[in-house]
Amino acid sequence: MMDISRRKLILTGLAATAGGSGLAVAARLAQKYGLVPPDHDGIYGLGETLTFASQRLLTRHSLAREFPRSRISPRPFPNELAPLTEDFKRLRAGGFAEWRLSVDGMVAQPESFSISDLKSYPSRSHITELVCEEGWSYIAEWIGVPLSHVLQLVGVHPQARYVVYVSMEPDTWDSIDMADALHPQTFLCYGMNGNELPVAHGGPLRMRLPRQLGYKNIKFITRLTVTDSLKKFGKGVGSAASEAGYAWYVGM
Amino acid sequence: METLKSVQVPVEAFVSSSVSTAPITTRSPRHSVLVRVTHWITALCFLALLVTGIEIVISHPRFYWGETGNVLTTPLFQLPIPSSRRLVPTGYGYVLPDQNGWSRALHFEAAWIAVLTGLLYAISGLLTGHFWKDLLPRRADLSWRALLTSIAKPLRFERPSEEEASSYNVVQRLTYVFVIFVLFPLVIWTGLALSPALISAFPALVTLLGGRQSARTIHFFVSVALVLFLLVHVAMVCLAGFKSRTGAMITGRTATRKEHT
Numbered sequence: 001m002m003d004i005s006r007r008k009l010i011l012t013g014l015a016a017t018a019g020g021s022g023l024a025v026a027a028r029l030a031q032k033y034g035l036v037p038p039d040h041d042g043i044y045g046l047g048e049t050l051t052f053a054s055q056r057l058l059t060r061h062s063l064a065r066e067f068p069r070s071r072i073s074p075r076p077f078p079n080e081l082a083p084l085t086e087d088f089k090r091l092r093a094g095g096f097a098e099w100r101l102s103v104d105g106m107v108a109q110p111e112s113f114s115i116s117d118l119k120s121y122p123s124r125s126h127i128t129e130l131v132c133e134e135g136w137s138y139i140a141e142w143i144g145v146p147l148s149h150v151l152q153l154v155g156v157h158p159q160a161r162y163v164v165y166v167s168m169e170p171d172t173w174d175s176i177d178m179a180d181a182l183h184p185q186t187f188l189c190y191g192m193n194g195n196e197l198p199v200a201h202g203g204p205l206r207m208r209l210p211r212q213l214g215y216k217n218i219k220f221i222t223r224l225t226v227t228d229s230l231k232k233f234g235k236g237v238g239s240a241a242s243e244a245g246y247a248w249y250v251g252m
Numbered sequence: 253m254e255t256l257k258s259v260q261v262p263v264e265a266f267v268s269s270s271v272s273t274a275p276i277t278t279r280s281p282r283h284s285v286l287v288r289v290t291h292w293i294t295a296l297c298f299l300a301l302l303v304t305g306i307e308i309v310i311s312h313p314r315f316y317w318g319e320t321g322n323v324l325t326t327p328l329f330q331l332p333i334p335s336s337r338r339l340v341p342t343g344y345g346y347v348l349p350d351q352n353g354w355s356r357a358l359h360f361e362a363a364w365i366a367v368l369t370g371l372l373y374a375i376s377g378l379l380t381g382h383f384w385k386d387l388l389p390r391r392a393d394l395s396w397r398a399l400l401t402s403i404a405k406p407l408r409f410e411r412p413s414e415e416e417a418s419s420y421n422v423v424q425r426l427t428y429v430f431v432i433f434v435l436f437p438l439v440i441w442t443g444l445a446l447s448p449a450l451i452s453a454f455p456a457l458v459t460l461l462g463g464r465q466s467a468r469t470i471h472f473f474v475s476v477a478l479v480l481f482l483l484v485h486v487a488m489v490c491l492a493g494f495k496s497r498t499g500a501m502i503t504g505r506t507a508t509r510k511e512h513t
Contacts (some may be wrong), residue, residue: 044354047361055449057480067319077322082337129320129464131448133352134337135312136322137464223391245353251449252360 034161034177038230038238039248051125052249059251060179062160064210067127072193073138076130078200081212082169096204098158101188105164105226108155115190115204121145121153126185128210129218133250142208143191148182151226159228162238165207166223172220174250175230176209176240185210213250281504282418287382288501290373297366298482300358305475307355311336315472319463330468367440374432386420387429393422412492418506424488430482433473434442442471 004082030036035053039045051136084092091099095117104110125143147163163181166173180186189208197203202219209216238248283291313331314323323340334344340405377383392398402423405412412421420428434450444450445458445467461467489497500506 044357044361047357050364051360055447059449059453062449064448064452065455065458071319073325074321075322075324077324080337129448131464132312132322133356135308135468136314137318138322139320139322143506211452213448245357247357247360252447 003111006053034179037218037247037249038175038236041237044247045198048247048249051247051252055249055251056177056179059211061209064126064128064185067129067139069127069141071139072127072141076138076140076192076201077136078198079132081200082172083221084199085168085170088100088168091193092199099222101222101224103154103224103226104149105224106157106160106228107226108152108157109153111154113150118145118150118188118190118205121149123191124184124187126187126210127192128185130210130214133246134188134215141193142187142189142210143194143197144187144189144208146184147186147188147207148184150224151181151190154226156226157228162224162226162230163220164225164230164233165221166225168220168222169216169238171221172218173234174207174216174241175227175233176216178210180212183209211251213252215246216250268478273359282367282500282506283504284380285383286373286376286380288504290369291501293369294366294373297362298478301366302475302479304355304359304362306437307336308359309368309472310334311350311352311409313342314340317462317469318465318467321465363440363443370436387425389425389429393425398422403454406488406491409491415498417492417496427481427484431478435478435481437473437503439471439478442467446471 008051020108025061027036029050033056035049035056037048037052039207055245070129079192083247099115100112101114101118102110102112122145123142123143124146127141129137133136160178162175162177164173164175176186187208189206190204192198192201192203197206202221205221206219207217207221225233227233234240236242237243239246242248309331310333313333314321314327315329315331316325317328318458330342333342334346334348335342336348338347377387399422402421442455442461445461446464451458451464458464458467461470496506
């Protein structure tokens with residue numbers, strides 16, 4: 001019995017060492033290839049990291065399903081809005097002519113764009129489903145300029161890893177990695193179903209990325225910051241939503 | 253490992269002599285270590301998935317069929333419960349607190365652990381022959397008479413005999429096979445079909461189910477079926493003797509009942 005247990009002990013020790021160093025190597029590699037989400041700490045970090053890493057590996061270049069025009073939902077449901085701020089009401093009274101989107105951070109040329117500036121760039125659209133974490137969904141045509149186009153205009157530094165986007169709504173901001181920021185279906189969205197984007201749906205400007213859940217598609221975007229680290233933004237977990245306990249990455 | 257070892261006599265002898273006063277049989281373990289460990293991890297995960305799943309449903313207790321659905325469309329059905337979202341029409345004059353943040357995080361983490369555990373169980377079940385030996389119904393048992401007896405006995409609250417308790421009868425086998433090879437894969441599939449990122453790479457995950465809302469509705473019904481299985485499972489454990497059955501799933505050994513020793 002002693003022999004068996006000693007052999008077992010040695011084998012277990014070796015396996016644990018191998019497993020431990022294997023994990024350490026995996027963690028280093030994951031960090032290097034951008035497979036670790038900013039909210040990887042805490043008791044749910046394991047799940048968040050497994051989901052983000054596996055979906056990054058499986059879906060980096062995949063396109064969200066697009067639907068024929070006939071499938072557009074006749075009555076898209078605009079989720080609850082926080083009360084509009086005075087600043088917002090003032091801009092709306094002026095037809096959003098004064099609305100500015102500033103782009104700063106790790107860019108060659110910080111820039112500020114009006115809605116008509118954005119509309120002067122090649123316009124793209126896709127008919128995709130907006131999916132809420134609560135369970136409901138609808139299909140709409142989303143019109144805008146690909147975020148990648150704007151990032152190209154300002155010249156993103158090669159070490160950039162995330163784009164932080166900030167809403168005019170108080171305490172509303174989020175961020176995405178470059179894989180999502182440069183994805184062809186990620187839009188700065190100003191139109192919906194052939195019209196201007198309604199205020200209820202985030203007009204004049206919302207982020208639209210159909211491969212993540214609705215709450216990542218923040219309304220009333222006024223600022224983009226390109227960065228190599230999310231540590232200095234808020235509590236360092238990547239978004240206002242993850243500070244409130246909601247996952248940062250919601251490709252789900 | 254343990255199954256293989258305990259077939260050889262010396263280990264059995266060692267076990268019974270070291271704890272001579274305890275009423276244990278000299279049979280090989282009722283459940284292998286791997287079955288016991290994966291059973292309890294799965295049980296914990298299932299509990300977490302159930303509680304968090306209920307919390308998530310509370311934020312939108314309406315179900316639809318097809319691709320899309322929201323409060324502006326007609327639901328297939330709506331659960332008669334209050335909601336944690338103000339804009340869901342429930343008929344209740346109040347809104348429950350939002351629990352979706354941690355519920356979603358725990359739901360997916362438990363799902364990961366359950367799926368990885370399930371994979372380990374499935375691979376070992378194939379390699380050790382556990383599926384063929386213990387779970388697939390024996391050809392001789394696939395008769396209406398055997399089926400009816402297995403169903404009627406517990407309905408008369410008859411305890412399984414000592415011999416029956418060391419294995420599974422045909423109804424138990426069919427149920428376990430159905431849960432392990434139909435319900436578990438289906439609940440995983442319908443869950444994955446709800447991920448907008450995954451279905452961008454593998455659209456068939458959701459189109460084969462008839463759309464996103466259909467997938468969500470099926471996910472709900474499969475979960476209900478799993479809860480029903482859990483209730484019957486626990487009821488049967490109680491009928492067969494909660495202490496000895498649960499003990500067998502923890503220690504692997506079947507303690508014989510007093511009246512038989």
